[in-house]
Amino acid sequence: MQTHSTWLFENARLIDPSCGMDRRGRLLVVDGLLAGIDVSDEDVPAHAERWDVQGCIVAPGLFDLSTEFGEPGREEDETIVTGTLAAVAGGYTAIALSSNTDPPIDTAASVEFIRQKGARADNCRVYALGCVSKHQQGESLAEIGSLVEAGAVALSDGPRPIENTGLLRRALEYCSMFDRVVFDHPEIASISRGGVMHEGMEQLVLGLSPIPAEAEDLATARDLRLIEATGGRLHLTSISTSGSVELCRRARARGIPFTNGIYVANLHLVDTLMRSFDANCKVSPPLRSQDHVDACLEGLRDGTIDIISSGHRPCSLEKKMLEIDAAPFGMIALETALSQVITYLINPGILSWCDAMAKMSWNPAKLLGQSGGTLQRGKPADLIVIDPDRKWKVDATALQSKSYNTPLNGMELDGVVLATLVNGRKRWACK
Amino acid sequence: MSNTSALAVAAQHSMVNAPTVPDSWQHKHLLGLEHLSAEEITLILDYAEALHAATLNGRKKLDLLKGRTIANLFFENSTRTRNSFSLAAKRLGADTVEFSSSGSSVAKGETFIDTAKTIEAMLVDAVVVRHSSAGTPHMLSKHLGCSVINAGDGPHEHPTQGLLDILTIRQHRGSLAGLTVAMVGDIAHSRTARSNIWGLLKLGAKVIVCGPATLVSKNWEKLGVEVSYSLDKILPRCDVLNLLRIQFERQAIRPFPSVHEYTLLYAMNQERIRRSKADILIMAPGPINRGVELTPEVADGPHSVILEQVTNGIAIRMATLWLLLGRPNPTNV
Structure with a gap:
């Protein structure tokens, strides 16, 4: 699993429920912390991994x-x-x-x-x-x-x-x-x-x-x-x-x-x-x-x-x-x-x-009273990247959970989590 | 239906000479009456009478299911239903395997599904299941390859009991249409009540459920069933009374003050017979609690058809087994 923690998400639909924001933009993460929205190019560190997330949502x-x-x-x-x-x-x-x-x-x-x-x-x-x-x-x-x-x-x-x-x-x-x-x-x-x-x-x-x-x-x-x-x-x-x-x-x-x-x-x-x-x-x-x-x-x-x-x-x-x-x-x-x-x-x-x-x-x-739920600068970069248009079919046996007990098995649902980042480190990536 | 017409049905379906299960029957399992059509219910009733006649009222053994094995899987105490299924199977020439165990699988350490799979692995063609928990036959039907017959699942359904009750009424009245049938007693915990309600409604009878308010939900009205808390009020209108046993074992909390009070309000006695229609039929699914749901005079009196119900039980179970297993290569429906 990657331990990289500096990112630039480009062409994202950014949703920040802590301030009611829902708009297009780019989001910078530096060393695991949220580092601002719509930053100028000179503020982006050279080692930042750029990810064009066109069509996707980036949210807390x-x-x-x-x-x-x-x-x-x-x-x-x-x-x-x-x-x-x-x-x-x-x-x-x-x-x-x-x-x-x-x-x-x-x-x-x-x-x-x-x-x-x-x-x-x-x-x-x-x-x-x-x-x-x-x-x-x-x-x-x-x-x-x-x-x-x-x-x-x-x-x-x-x-x-x-x-x-x-x-x-x-x-x-x-x-x-x-x-x-x-x-x-x-x-x-x-x-x-x-x-x-x-x-x-x-x-x-x-x-x-x-x-x-x-x-x-x-x-x-x-x-x-x-x-x-x-x-x-x-x-x-x-x-x-x-x-x-x-x-x-x-x-x-x-x-x-x-x-x-x-x-x-x-x-x-x-x-x-x-x-x-x-x-x-x-x-x-x-x-x-x-x-x-x-x-x-x-x-x-x-x-x-x-x-x-x-x-x-x-x-x-x-x-x-x-x-x-x-x-x-x-x-x-x-x-x-x-x-x-x-x-x-x-x-x-x-x-x-x-x-x-x-x-x-x-x-x-x-x-x-814990951190989370925000894209505010300076907070830990706990983020998800969602493809809202992709559909998937629930297969209980293919889930990560150790148990299979869901009545949704076989159902088709909307929206896939492409990646989950905790402190800017990717802890999940959709295959 | 008289024996003559039953034999006519038998001849019509080539029962005796070249027996075949009619195409109009397409079920692999009998789990309940809720999802059967009036035609399918009538078909079972007709076959029950035909098979009963063909066995010369039980004196002759047929070989319609020769080579087939039927397992009785009883997770709850039962004598009459288990014996009735066994006799039905034997009168059709089938072999039977008996398995009984009380208590839930939690107490035993083996899940009931594993128990059932073990029995199925002994190459049986059908399992007859009774269980104190609703839905167990439905769960088994998804896990087993053979036919599953519900012989009572908790308070949910007991289809062969519903069918034998309906057959008994039909034998006395010719038709169910327009009759008023009251189910009296512990409706909440009664699988017999539920199976009867579905069957009776489909065949055009008017159904009343009657008992203490703690055991009779007002919601039954939404299904076209009349709800009453007073036996005395409905009594003069009833053609049939089906007196359900008080299921003390299923009641976590006593839903009425005392048996004494229950009998005052709901027990069928001679005095109530006098206020009933002259030709009222008194039924009870048994086992009966004499002195609780009905007095011995009523149980043994001229209106009682309780023992005919028992005889019809075997006929209904023969018809069920035959319809489910009578095809050489059962279609999986």
């Missing part, structure tokens, strides 16, 4: 807040090496790794493990999320101060919801001392427990156990009220219902500060896919009916939803070969997320390129 690398790998404990699903390779292949230059490992990331040592493994893999930036509760058991607070000290960028029990409302309230208060965000997967488990798919007509016909929409709505309402009450910082990781979107819209109108995200699966996949009984369609939040998907798209369009996350959750082949009731939730998405957004949000005109990139890079970076 994507930043994911909802990535799960299996390491430590479930390396059969994904290791930090395979997972970060999948990330750069999908255009991600930074990921915040879920604390859902075995054991969970609830000690300073385990945060350190994630950071070291991430650095050693040397693909993308790897940030660690620490647990909100000890052992992710949802009862008492983890040693959040130590986790933050060790480098945890936010606190999350994801993909588990924080069921215990008292615990969530304490977590919001306690984390405010460290200016860290608490992530919650909004779901009232006493309503959804045992559920396999979205409750509705499809579920009625298939006879699978239901996950009612109100399980999410009620958790969203609860979380928003707690933000207001405590002044704490909270990120709703995964909005998927019309009720949640409406609650978030009203909360924004009232000026309550919070962020929220949606997983790419919930942008376009619907519950009718469960008719295949393909365990790869079993995800959390579940694939909803079209009316919920439409409400989420409207929420993205009008700014109610801030962030688009991959929701990457690898499961080894044998786990997904089980009965649908027994198979675990999850799909891999790092390598398809950008193309899903291009195909189902940008090309149909629901989001502009700039807005879509903001939700996939600038907003998540800002939320964690």
Whole structure:
């Protein structure tokens, strides 16, 4: 892999969501740092590698807040090496790794493990999320101060919801001392427990156990009220219902500060896919009916939803070969997320390129207070080069991820990541 | 249909002399009734009667499926359905392999797909699958080369049960069109209810689902099914009552206060028979909980056709096996 880190991208369509820029130009990168747009020839170092990217987009690398790998404990699903390779292949230059490992990331040592493994893999930036509760058991607070000290960028029990409302309230208060965000997967488990798919007509016909929409709505309402009450910082990781979107819209109108995200699966996949009984369609939040998907798209369009996350959750082949009731939730998405957004949000005109990139890079970076999501001079050159017009067919076995669990296998998507640069070094190049 | 007309059907399809599966049947698997047409359902019913007649009501063994092997793959307890499939296979001259195992593959350590592939590798022509999880026969149909017959997948479908219920009604009423059939009880967890609903609607019956609101979704109305919470209100209009068993084992949380209260509201007893149509048919897919869904007087009374259902079960399963396996070189559809 090249270690070259001085570049001149010429004839690029440059998109910078941090300042709302979308125009043609040339972009200079010197020694791994962004060095300006439309620089004059005399400012270009002689050793700069010139790349004419006519017809392509150069944008900040994507930043994911909802990535799960299996390491430590479930390396059969994904290791930090395979997972970060999948990330750069999908255009991600930074990921915040879920604390859902075995054991969970609830000690300073385990945060350190994630950071070291991430650095050693040397693909993308790897940030660690620490647990909100000890052992992710949802009862008492983890040693959040130590986790933050060790480098945890936010606190999350994801993909588990924080069921215990008292615990969530304490977590919001306690984390405010460290200016860290608490992530919650909004779901009232006493309503959804045992559920396999979205409750509705499809579920009625298939006879699978239901996950009612109100399980999410009620958790969203609860979380928003707690933000207001405590002044704490909270990120709703995964909005998927019309009720949640409406609650978030009203909360924004009232000026309550919070962020929220949606997983790419919930942008376009619907519950009718469960008719295949393909365990790869079993995800959390579940694939909803079209009316919920439409409400989420409207929420993205009008700014109610801030962030688009991959929701990457690898499961080894044998786990997904089980009965649908027994198979675990999850799909891999790092390598398809950008193309899903291009195909189902940008090309149909629901989001502009700039807005879509903001939700996939600038907003998540800002939320964690980390670099990324910008082409601003002086910042690290974490970049992607995208050919927006090239189509590709998803072949799960050809992806970099160690697992194959995607319901998109065989589907044609728009947009290919030609290259991913981290600190100006090319960490991925499309063959 | 009388035995005479059943024999006519048999003759028409050259059943006895030169048996051939009609071109109008093009399925490799029987996974449910949702995706069968009224014509296909009627074809199975006709063949069931014809085969029943051809076996001289079970006294004669045919050799229509001689040399074929059918595996019963039961991942959930069952006696009647498994035995019914076994007898059906034997009356057509086929060999059977029995495999039963309870619990999910997680508990066993081998995936159910691997179990099924192992059985298939013993060179069977069809697997009859029962499983507590919806969709398992559909998953198997993608992984196996042989025919797959759904003998009940969780609360999803139980097509041969739906067919035998419908055949029983047809034998008594000649036609399903215009009849009012109520499914009573735990609709939410009932595969029998779902298969019956599809079959009955396609054949022109009016379907009512009736039971506690926690077990009967209002959404059924969107499929053209009437939803009722009161057996007493619908009773005078019903031609057939199909009393579903309360599936305690599938209910994670008790959906009604007590069995006592359930029987007060929904059990079929002599007093309710008096308020029913004079020729009402009482059906139950079994096993029945005497004293819960119906009292012994009703179960053994003149309106009950519960044992006829059992007999028809074998006929339906013979027809199913014959239609799926009766061609020398089955076309893969």
